[in-house]
Structure formats: structure tokens, C-alpha cells
Amino acid sequence: MTKKQRALAAVQALKEEYPDAACSLTYTNPLELLIATRLSAQCTDARVNLVTPALFARFPTLDDYVNGSEQEIAELIRSCGLYKTKARDIFAMCQVLRSEYGGVVPDTVETLTKLPGVGRKTANLIVGDIYHKPAVVTDTHCIRITGRLGLTESKVPLKVEKDLRAILPPEESNDFCHRLVLHGRAVCDARHPNCAGCCMREFCKFARQEMKK
Numbered sequence: 159m160t161k162k163q164r165a166l167a168a169v170q171a172l173k174e175e176y177p178d179a180a181c182s183l184t185y186t187n188p189l190e191l192l193i194a195t196r197l198s199a200q201c202t203d204a205r206v207n208l209v210t211p212a213l214f215a216r217f218p219t220l221d222d223y224v225n226g227s228e229q230e231i232a233e234l235i236r237s238c239g240l241y242k243t244k245a246r247d248i249f250a251m252c253q254v255l256r257s258e259y260g261g262v263v264p265d266t267v268e269t270l271t272k273l274p275g276v277g278r279k280t281a282n283l284i285v286g287d288i289y290h291k292p293a294v295v296t297d298t299h300c301i302r303i304t305g306r307l308g309l310t311e312s313k314v315p316l317k318v319e320k321d322l323r324a325i326l327p328p329e330e331s332n333d334f335c336h337r338l339v340l341h342g343r344a345v346c347d348a349r350h351p352n353c354a355g356c357c358m359r360e361f362c363k364f365a366r367q368e369m370k371k
Contacts, residue, residue: 165325226249235248251273
């Protein structure tokens with residue numbers, strides 16, 4: 159089985175197992191998703207979703223962030239961890255969005271990653287979920303599970319992204335990554351993966367090795 163064949167099998171298996179593929183962060187517009195994703199670094203989506211209602215209520219528009227303060231943002235996101243750094247990035251990001259991009263969240267990975275605090279993972283999420291372009295979000299679940307499947311030999315996010323872009327159907331890549339998150343939480347745990355209950359056990363390299371033991 160080639161990597162491309164295995165990737166197609168994984169896409170189909172996950173699609174059947176998790177028909178509803180969606181980002182677990184709560185948002186109503188591109189700016190909110192951009193900010194929520196920045197907050198999710200080293201923090202659970204569930205925690206972010208507890209924090210953002212008050213943040214978004216206090217800062218409903220880009221101008222509200224720009225006219226506000228880094229300190230007030232920090233206080234509202236304190237429970238997210240690394241809150242001072244995240245507040246600094248969010249404040250600076252909003253300033254750049256207004257001054258250089260007319261208040262519009264960019265639609266390419268290359269442009270998004272020029273914003274303060276925005277890496278390729280965040281940029282790909284925005285490009286895929288907001289602008290519906292092919293995207294590969296290489297979070298910890300994606301890196302772990304695609305490595306176990308045998309779709310990549312790397313744990314470096316950019317290399318994993320390139321490997322997956324080469325073998326995934328572009329129109330499936332974004333939803334595939336969302337489904338990997340769901341599968342990582344429900345079945346393919348970092349420490350105790352439930353290979354026997356996995357929908358991909360028949361073609362997953364890691365599962366086949368585990369089942370032989």
C-alpha cells in the first residue's frame with residue numbers, strides 16, 4: 159500500500175467515523191477564529207471556549223481591540239496560560255490588521271504568518287475554515303496520528319504539512335485534519351491508543367504492529 163493509497167483510505171475511514179468535521183473553537187467571524195486559535199496554543203479548545211465569550215463581548219470589533227489595551231486583554235484571557243504573551247500578540251496583531259490590511263483577515267498562509275504570533279498552524283486553519291482553500295493544520299493530533307499511520311516519517315510541523323499536501327486530495331485536507339483531532343481525542347490517544355477500536359487499524363502501520371504483540 160502506497161502512502162497515497164493509505165491516505166485515501168484514512169480519509170474515507172475518518173469520514174465515515176466522523177461525518178461532521180468542524181473546528182471545535184467557537185467563533186462568529188474571521189477575527190474571532192484568528193484570536194481563538196492564538197489562545198489555543200498550549201491550551202485546550204474547551205478552555206478557550208470558556209474564555210472567549212467575555213473577551214469577544216468586551217472587544218466586538220477590530221477597532222475595539224486597537225483602542226483597548228494589552229493589559230485588559232491579558233486580564234480576560236488569564237486562565238488560558240501564557241496569557242501575557244498571547245495578549246501582546248493579539249493586541250499587536252489587531253494593530254497590524256487595521257494599519258496594513260484594512261481590517262481584513264488575510265486569505266493566504268504566507269500573508270497570515272506575517273502577523274504577530276501567527277504560525278502556519280493558525281494560518282492554515284484560517285485559510286481552510288474561513289476561505290475554504292486547501293489547508294493542512296499540523297497540530298499535535300495530526301502529527302501523532304499521521305506518523306502512526308505511516309503517512310510521514312517526520313515530527314516537524316512544516317515537513318509533515320508538506321508530506322500530507324503531497325498525498326491528500328486538496329478538497330479533503332482541511333476536514334481530514336479536523337477529523338484527526340476528533341479521532342485523537344476519542345481513540346488514538348498519545349499514551350494509550352485504542353488500536354483494537356480504531357477504524358483505521360487494518361492499514362495503520364502502528365496498529366498492525368501493536369496487534370501483533
